[in-house]
Amino acid sequence: MSFPNVDACFKFAIHKHTKPTANTKMKLKLLTAMALVAILNTQKSVAQSLAKMNWFNEPEKWEIKDKNTFSLFVPAKTDYWRISHYGFTVDDAPFYYATYGGEFEVKVKITGNYVTTFDQMGIMLRINEDEWIKAGVEFVNGKQNVSAVVTHKTSDWSVVELAQAPASIWMKAVRKLDAVEIFYSLDDKKYTMIRTCYFKDNAPVMVGLVAACPDGKGFNATFENFKVTPTPDKRRLDWAKKQQN
Numbered sequence: 001m002s003f004p005n006v007d008a009c010f011k012f013a014i015h016k017h018t019k020p021t022a023n024t025k026m027k028l029k030l031l032t033a034m035a036l037v038a039i040l041n042t043q044k045s046v047a048q049s050l051a052k053m054n055w056f057n058e059p060e061k062w063e064i065k066d067k068n069t070f071s072l073f074v075p076a077k078t079d080y081w082r083i084s085h086y087g088f089t090v091d092d093a094p095f096y097y098a099t100y101g102g103e104f105e106v107k108v109k110i111t112g113n114y115v116t117t118f119d120q121m122g123i124m125l126r127i128n129e130d131e132w133i134k135a136g137v138e139f140v141n142g143k144q145n146v147s148a149v150v151t152h153k154t155s156d157w158s159v160v161e162l163a164q165a166p167a168s169i170w171m172k173a174v175r176k177l178d179a180v181e182i183f184y185s186l187d188d189k190k191y192t193m194i195r196t197c198y199f200k201d202n203a204p205v206m207v208g209l210v211a212a213c214p215d216g217k218g219f220n221a222t223f224e225n226f227k228v229t230p231t232p233d234k235r236r237l238d239w240a241k242k243q244q245n
Contacts, residue, residue, distance in 0.1 A: 048098055048228050053208060056095040056126075070096070070209060071222040074121070079214040080134055084154040090214075095124055097208030103231045106207050107172040109188070109224040114139035116216025120147065121223075122171050124210035125180060127203050134210050135182045135195070136171050144169075146184045148195045158195050160184075168224075177201050177234060 050064045062072035078093035112121045114137070122136015130153050138147035138159065144166070145159040170185040178201040183191040207228060211221045 048226050050096075050226070053096050053098045056097065056206070057092055059094045062094070062096075068225050069222065070224075070226065071220065072096075072211065074119070074211040074213045074218050074221050076213050076216060076218045079118070079212045080124075080132070080149070080151075080155075080210070082130070082151050082153065082155045084156060091129055093210060093212035095126070095206070095208060095210045097124070097126070097206040098228070099204050100207050100228060100230070101204045103175050103177070103233055104207070105172065105174045105229040105231060106227070107170065107229075108209065108226040109168055109170050110136055111168040111222045111224070112137060112139075112211070113220040114144065115219050116213065117141060118212075118214045119216055119219050120213075121209075121211035121221045122147070123173055124206070124208055125173060125175070125199065126206040127200060131200060133173070133180060133182070133197065133199065135173060136210070137169055146194055148182050148197075150195070150197045150199075152198070160194055174231075175199065175201075175205070176231075 050067065050070050057078070059072050059075050062070070064070055072094060074094065079090045080093050080095075082089045082091075106123055106125075108123055110121050112119065117140050118138060120134075120136060120138040122134060124132060124134045126132035130151065132151050133148065135148040136146075138145050140159070140161075144162045146162065146169070147160075148158045149155050150158075166186050170188045170191075172183040172185070172191055174181045174183075178198060180197055180199040181193060182195040182197075183193050185191045209223045209226060213219060
């Protein structure tokens with residue numbers, strides 16, 4: 001986002017080799033305040049158009065049931081993992097995504113017919129094959145776990161076992177500068193953070209829906225109300241506030 005009127009005022013002052021007048025300074029402050037309001041107004045929830053997203057590892061069976069509901073049959077023997085603990089790398093599970101820059105919040109409701117240990121589904125943030133995050137539900141030993149895998153060259157895994165098996169769960173990830181915060185909710189009202197991790201900033205990110213079935217024969221997964229909310233960059237907000245002083 002640029003603000004040509006502010007730029008023009010600065011360029012005029014520099015071109016004339018004179019200090020800005022009191023009137024010019026007041027105009028600059030007013031324009032900067034308007035810029036700050038414009039930045040804040042960029043924060044709005046966007047229901048990502050499911051029909052306009054892209055596939056990485058497209059499965060055989062998938063369907064957009066309506067503008068807010070997406071389902072697929074997760075193919076067997078698929079996963080995302082790099083090296084750690086197991087000694088192998090896999091990068092072959094279905095990932096349905098759109099690309100975003102800057103800071104944002106992504107949220108989705110997930111419902112899975114989990115059958116076999118390591119059946120999983122949720123959201124994924126991916127810069128490339130070496131840098132990505134997947135977070136959602138992972139089925140382990142007959143129980144649902146809220147799970148997060150963070151990968152920087154090698155993968156790590158965080159899990160929180162759920163006391164009960166909810167029919168659905170909401171997952172949310174918030175990208176702020178060089179970090180991502182990961183949350184889950186059982187009712188889309190109260191959210192609990194499970195992880196904060198480093199994630200490279202100033203780089204476009206593929207953001208979307210992921211599911212995998214490393215050891216089983218596949219399962220049905222449904223995603224609802226996938227939304228991405230762009231948020232103002234903190235550095236821009238700090239800059240705009242300083243201009244008002």
